[in-house]
Amino acid sequence: MSGCRGPAPVEREPSRQARQPDDLPIAVIGAGPIGLAAAAHLTERGLDFVVLEAGERAGASIAQWGHVRLFSPWTYDIDPAARRLLEADGWSAPDPDWLPTGAELIDCYLAPLAKLFGDRIRTGAKVTAISRLGYDRVRTAGREQAPFLIRLADGGELHARAVIDASGTYATPNVLGASGLPAHGEADAxxxxxxxxxxxxxxxxxxxxxxxxxxxxxxxxxxxxxxxxxxxxxxxxxxxxxxxxxxxxxxxxxxxxxxxxxxxxxxxxxxxxxxxxxxxxxxxxxxxxxxxxxxxxxxxxxxxxxxxxxxxxxxxATGYRPDHTIAAELRLDLDPVLGSTRALAPLIDPNQHSCGTVPPHGADELAHPEPGYYAIGVKSYGRAPTFLLATGYEQARSVVAALAGDREAARNVQLDLPETGVCSSSLAEAQEQRVSLSAGIGGTPLPLATSQGGCCG
CATH class of the missing domain: 3.50.50.60 (FAD/NAD(P)-binding domain)
Structure with a gap:
């Protein structure tokens, strides 16, 4: 994105900025649909933020499968806060019944939305680690008052008062081996x-x-x-x-x-x-x-x-899994089976739920023992193949409300999901599906002939 600047390294010595975390921005990792939805809600709440995107544009991962269509029509693909911001800027929504391609999702929605946030979106900013400034995972006294320290691949660092990790799972595909290990000879082939x-x-x-x-x-x-x-x-x-x-x-x-x-x-x-x-x-x-x-x-x-x-x-086509290594120095409470938070796991368990029967959930279920850190979007689901975009948007709304101190709004979570007969499975079958790429963006792509006319209003 033209006009974007790279993150400036912070001072190596303790600074006034570091000692006052409430003055720092909230860091959002990932400029995909869920990360930009978080940015939209942060904007409406008047909270300062920065979006760190590893790719060179918003929706960089989606661009790699821009040739296919989602099975979800536009009515399920646009976050409400994002819609309000875009319409206030003169944007016209696409036909709600249209099935967008990945490229259309970017061109008609994500790119215009990202443009509204200007240089708050930093592209080419790959996050390699998150910690607390001056605190490893073991140290407790004073921990909650320390700002988050975010390290980037280029060696730069920045501080944040909170972290919303919407980095997805696209960069960590599963192996072919049926036991979760690489098949013998897989690397050579x-x-x-x-x-x-x-x-x-x-x-x-x-x-x-x-x-x-x-x-x-x-x-x-x-x-x-x-x-x-x-x-x-x-x-x-x-x-x-x-x-x-x-x-x-x-x-x-x-x-x-x-x-x-x-x-x-x-x-x-x-x-x-x-x-x-x-x-x-x-x-x-x-x-x-x-x-x-x-x-x-x-x-x-x-x-x-x-x-x-x-x-x-x-x-x-064995799907993707979340990579929690960037948060290795944070205090996470992950379900031993799914890799989601323990509180969220029973709500998304594919033994019990399909995409359309996942109960409403938000900041309370997504919270970790590390205050101020939330993983949202498909990453929050671990290996459960029951994620939809609409679910991620409600997660973003609830988490931002919690960070704004509005606990009532954070807990008032509501979901209106389409019932489905195709995404329910046993846990063993879920491992086979391995959280398909489509789950990461909230609607499975499928190759349908392009209809007449465009998607952008």
């Missing part, structure tokens, strides 16, 4: 493996056309890629999942409250039934062996049964 949502009908077409492609994963990102590959007539497609059937991926069909999401599963099911896509169930990726320019992917079940697939390219 890295040049033959692509992560979720390659542009198979556009920029990446040459890598897939006329080849045998193996797609591994049972989430919506896998379904999106499979539907794109099915349009390449000379491409042979194998789809491998750990489950005994693909019923969960096919989902609710016509019963789904988001019709585009139901269509995703219906179309995929038809391709499998017709033989266009070969489905392998009970596939537990164990090893990858190179055979010239191809790779043999070997499955070994817990009982020892083996099967293998020889492919030209592999798409690892």
């Amino acid at each position: 890295g040049d033959l493996i692509d992560h979720a949502l390659p542009d198979v009908l556009g920029a990446d077409r040459d890598r897939y056309e006329g080849r045998h492609v193996l797609v591994i994963g049972a989430g919506h990102s896998a379904a999106t890629t499979l539907l794109g590959l099915a349009e390449l007539e000379d491409t042979s497609i194998t789809w491998a999942i750990r489950a005994s059937s693909a019923a969960r991926t096919y989902g609710g069909g016509e019963a789904d409250a988001l019709p585009a999401r139901g269509t995703l599963g219906t179309r995929l099911h038809a391709h499998v039934d017709s033989g266009r896509i070969r489905l392998l169930t009970g596939f537990f990726t164990h090893a990858i062996e190179r055979e010239g320019t191809r790779a043999r992917v070997i499955s070994r079940t817990p009982s020892g049964h083996e099967q293998s697939v020889l492919a030209d390219r592999i798409v690892a």
Whole structure:
């Protein structure tokens, strides 16, 4: 973004600024939809803030899959506070029933919103660590009065009175190994493996056309890629999942409250039934062996049964997981299974909830033992695949209210989510889906033909 400046290093000696944390800004990590929603609520509350974005533009991660459409229409994709700020600036909202592509989400919403915040958004500012100034994780006395210390990849540091971590999960994709460990040989075959949502009908077409492609994963990102590959007539497609059937991926069909999401599963099911896509169930990726320019992917079940697939390219649609290492010196209370906060875990447990049945939650459930630090958005959900954008927006509103001292508003959390038959799963199946990329932005992308006309008003 033109006109943005990099963060200036702070003084190495204690300063007046450091001794008065209430005078410091709130740091928001990530300029994606949830981070910018937090910025919008901070603006309405009159709280000073800075947004630290690792990429070179707002929505940098989304730009990498800008070619696909969300299954969520615009009505679910715009934060209320952001809408108010944009409309006050003369912005016209897109058609609420339109399914935006990732590129449209940026161009029609995130870029105009980011422009309102000016140089409060700092691009190219990758956060590598968060701590308390002068305090490691062990030291307690006076801890809450110390400002947060945020260190950046370029060596710069800045102080903040609070931290809202909306950095997402896109930078930490899961491995292919079925046990959560890299498959044997996975690193050596890295040049033959692509992560979720390659542009198979556009920029990446040459890598897939006329080849045998193996797609591994049972989430919506896998379904999106499979539907794109099915349009390449000379491409042979194998789809491998750990489950005994693909019923969960096919989902609710016509019963789904988001019709585009139901269509995703219906179309995929038809391709499998017709033989266009070969489905392998009970596939537990164990090893990858190179055979010239191809790779043999070997499955070994817990009982020892083996099967293998020889492919030209592999798409690892196994999703993403949160990286909490930047907060290693903060006091976090993470659920041992999901990696969310302990209070949030039972509310998003995929054994009990789908995306549309997650109960309202906010600052209280997102709080850690480290006062002033909150992870929001898909990162807050850990490995639970039950996140939607609307959920993240309400998280942002509640957390900002708490930081503003408005406890009543922080606790008055409300969610109006579309019921869905496709994102419920058992915990074991959730590990298979591994929090697909789509969950990170609140609606699974799927390749639908572009409608006539634009999305921006």
